[in-house]
Amino acid sequence: MSSVFLLAVLFVLLLLALLVNAFLSKREGKPAFLFGYSLLWVQTESMEPTISARSYILVHASDGRDLPDGTVITYISRDESSPVCGSLVTHRILSHDAAGYHTKGDHTASHPDPVPVVPSDIVAVYVTNLPVLSVLGRIFASPVGLILTLAFFSPRPLFFTFPTSFRL
Numbered sequence: 001m002s003s004v005f006l007l008a009v010l011f012v013l014l015l016l017a018l019l020v021n022a023f024l025s026k027r028e029g030k031p032a033f034l035f036g037y038s039l040l041w042v043q044t045e046s047m048e049p050t051i052s053a054r055s056y057i058l059v060h061a062s063d064g065r066d067l068p069d070g071t072v073i074t075y076i077s078r079d080e081s082s083p084v085c086g087s088l089v090t091h092r093i094l095s096h097d098a099a100g101y102h103t104k105g106d107h108t109a110s111h112p113d114p115v116p117v118v119p120s121d122i123v124a125v126y127v128t129n130l131p132v133l134s135v136l137g138r139i140f141a142s143p144v145g146l147i148l149t150l151a152f153f154s155p156r157p158l159f160f161t162f163p164t165s166f167r168l
Helices: 003-028 131-141 143-153
Strands: 037-042 055-061 072-076 088-097 100-104 122-130
Touching: 037 088, 037 122, 055 131, 072 100, 122 131, 131 143
Parallel strands: none
Antiparallel strands: 037 055, 055 122, 072 088, 072 122, 088 100
């Protein structure tokens, strides 16, 4: 077994572990971290052009302390007037003061978030976009894409069964 093949298998297993981790974290409402990292699915365009809507990002766990302005963070929203209250939000730190971090999405139509983010609500710091996983995520998000993917990767085709021999 070549070392390149072994590395490829390990890489695929790591990606699968991160994907499972992302799905489990979505179910629990907060990220589950593997080696300090987690995958998150960004649903809205509030961070475009930095982060596209409906895409995966890689984040690193953070205690929320001593973050510089300009850092992109993921935090639990405590804005009770917002429909995303209690959910994870990924926005950029504009400034900070004694009340906490003041954040805003990068999209030009975004407005500064009305409630400052306290360090204890920050769960992660943005690392990078994951474009290949984002494309796969978009495929799996559609019912047709999921059916086609299952049909393609099925050990036996789902819709067609071919006889092994013909009898007359």
